Amino acid sequence: MAVLEKFKIVTTYNEVYDITKMVKETVAKSGVKEGICIVHNMHSTAGLAVFSPWDPDGFADLDDEIRRLVPTRIDFKHQHDTPQDAAGHIKSALLGVTLNFIVHEGALLIGGSQGLYFLEFDGPRNREFYVKVIADER
Amino acid sequence: MNKYENPMSRQVFSLPELIKEQYADLEPKSRTVLSFQEIFNIQRIVLTGCGDSYAAAMATKHAFEMLTEIPTEVVSAIELSRFYSKKHMGVDCRNPLVIAVSNSGTVARVAESVERARKYGCYVLGVTGNLESPLAKHSDKVLKVDIPKFESAPGTRSYMVSTMALLLLAIRFGEVRGKYTMEQAMDYRYDIRKQGELLEALLPAMNEQSLELAEQWKDYPCYDFVGAGFDYAAAWFGQAKILEATGKFAMHINSEEWFHLNFFAREAGRMGTFLVANTTNPAMSRNKELVKYANELGRPLAIITNGSKADFDHEDGVYLQVPDPKYEINMVLTQYAPLCLIASYISIMIGEKYGRGCEGKWSFCEGGYCVKHSEIVID
Numbered sequence: 001m002a003v004l005e006k007f008k009i010v011t012t013y014n015e016v017y018d019i020t021k022m023v024k025e026t027v028a029k030s031g032v033k034e035g036i037c038i039v040h041n042m043h044s045t046a047g048l049a050v051f052s053p054w055d056p057d058g059f060a061d062l063d064d065e066i067r068r069l070v071p072t073r074i075d076f077k078h079q080h081d082t083p084q085d086a087a088g089h090i091k092s093a094l095l096g097v098t099l100n101f102i103v104h105e106g107a108l109l110i111g112g113s114q115g116l117y118f119l120e121f122d123g124p125r126n127r128e129f130y131v132k133v134i135a136d137e138r
Numbered sequence: 139m140n141k142y143e144n145p146m147s148r149q150v151f152s153l154p155e156l157i158k159e160q161y162a163d164l165e166p167k168s169r170t171v172l173s174f175q176e177i178f179n180i181q182r183i184v185l186t187g188c189g190d191s192y193a194a195a196m197a198t199k200h201a202f203e204m205l206t207e208i209p210t211e212v213v214s215a216i217e218l219s220r221f222y223s224k225k226h227m228g229v230d231c232r233n234p235l236v237i238a239v240s241n242s243g244t245v246a247r248v249a250e251s252v253e254r255a256r257k258y259g260c261y262v263l264g265v266t267g268n269l270e271s272p273l274a275k276h277s278d279k280v281l282k283v284d285i286p287k288f289e290s291a292p293g294t295r296s297y298m299v300s301t302m303a304l305l306l307l308a309i310r311f312g313e314v315r316g317k318y319t320m321e322q323a324m325d326y327r328y329d330i331r332k333q334g335e336l337l338e339a340l341l342p343a344m345n346e347q348s349l350e351l352a353e354q355w356k357d358y359p360c361y362d363f364v365g366a367g368f369d370y371a372a373a374w375f376g377q378a379k380i381l382e383a384t385g386k387f388a389m390h391i392n393s394e395e396w397f398h399l400n401f402f403a404r405e406a407g408r409m410g411t412f413l414v415a416n417t418t419n420p421a422m423s424r425n426k427e428l429v430k431y432a433n434e435l436g437r438p439l440a441i442i443t444n445g446s447k448a449d450f451d452h453e454d455g456v457y458l459q460v461p462d463p464k465y466e467i468n469m470v471l472t473q474y475a476p477l478c479l480i481a482s483y484i485s486i487m488i489g490e491k492y493g494r495g496c497e498g499k500w501s502f503c504e505g506g507y508c509v510k511h512s513e514i515v516i517d
Contacts, residue, residue: 080170
């Protein structure tokens with residue numbers, strides 16, 4: 001058994017967008033008790049990450065450090081779009097566009113300090129991501 | 139079509155297709171002609187050109203300022219080449235960016251202006267169809283335009299291409315400098331492309347009205363073209379087309395100055411008055427006052443607008459509707475179309491050759507001789 005669900009979200013500039021609830025509900029609705037869950041975004045200037053939700057300043061730290069790693073510069077060789085877009089491609093490649101989780105006893109197996117986040121490296125944009133829940137073979 | 143059809147009117151009817159073609163050509167070129175570094179280096183912009191290219195600069199100056207927030211001046215070629223202060227050139231690491239427009243690239247004064255601008259440290263972007271031209275040779279970068287050949291007539295197609303090239307540059311500068319998102323930038327661009335369809339839909343009615351107006355106004359001795367902001371560029375362009383196509387006297391003035399000067403003209407009843415007034419124009423209130431007083435004077439009045447009679451308090455006049463774009467900056471791509479049709483039809487109705495046929499006393503202008511051959515002076 002497998003379930004695929006598509007979500008549409010509207011992000012703001014460099015937003016860290018919480019998708020934890022959407023993914024958890026998809027797993028619950030799927031009826032899968034044991035299996036895996038894949039979260040995937042199809043954009044090249046956005047990423048996905050697991051991050052602690054407890055201190056809001058942590059999101060600012062995440063954003064700051066990502067920008068420190070890949071500053072928005074004007075000397076990128078990719079000049080077709082914008083400097084922010086060029087930096088966004090690099091950030092997306094480094095952080096990845098897919099997250100994998102274990103589904104156990106009908107729920108997403110994540111810790112209490114783990115939230116799932118869609119990382120916007122551009123914005124505001126209309127974005128979408130997919131959640132696939134696959135049951136173990138019997 | 140009609141018995142008065144002519145090369146200039148055919149140029150107007152070719153605009154919808156030309157807009158599609160030129161968008162496909164210029165959109166990618168406008169992305170790559172300047173690098174991120176070059177775009178971020180811009181502190182000030184000077185737009186320059188002669189004739190229709192000068193009008194294209196006036197038509198897009200406000201778009202540059204609205205989209206990029208970079209101070210932008212329109213400076214005529216002779217002002218830039220003979221008068222513009224050297225103290226204001228070559229500042230802040232090759233500023234201002236001078237964007238010089240000439241399709242042929244061979245206009246002497248434009249070439250002179252960019253040679254001087256570069257000599258004193260400006261960065262020069264040429265917008266031209268001729269890579270071997272003096273303009274191209276004196277430019278740091280060139281945005282190459284490729285306008286398909288057409289029957290010769292007072293420039294209509296080339297004006298549209300110049301305005302589109304400048305608009306696409308303005309959109310690109312604002313996009314790269316983060317003034318709006320890439321999606322917003324694409325929406326501005328899609329709106330440019332859409333103007334061809336909008337014009338195509340309006341052309342049959344616009345043509346009928348233009349023919350009728352030309353018939354009624356063809357014997358007037360003078361025409362007055364009025365507008366404000368980028369509408370003034372269309373008014374300027376309209377008077378240029380009347381001069382080129384019909385050889386008749388024509389004036390151009392902005393909506394405020396009209397109240398200080400042009401309304402004094404005698405024979406008001408024989409002075410064809412064209413007001414270019416889009417409904418989003420910040421000077422709309424003044425334009426409405428102008429319509430009222432022009433009617434009081436008994437001026438024959440044509441209003442070129444994206445709106446209707448209702449937008450002008452139902453004042454009398456011939457209302458020529460032009461496309462209503464999603465973004466006002468794109469109005470300039472088509473709003474001059476009825477003016478070109480009217481000029482072209484008057485030319486045929488009175489039996490006048492475009493540019494006096496470059497014959498007799500006008501023979502010195504054959505092939506643009508007098509604008510291409512002029513002493514170059516670089517101080």
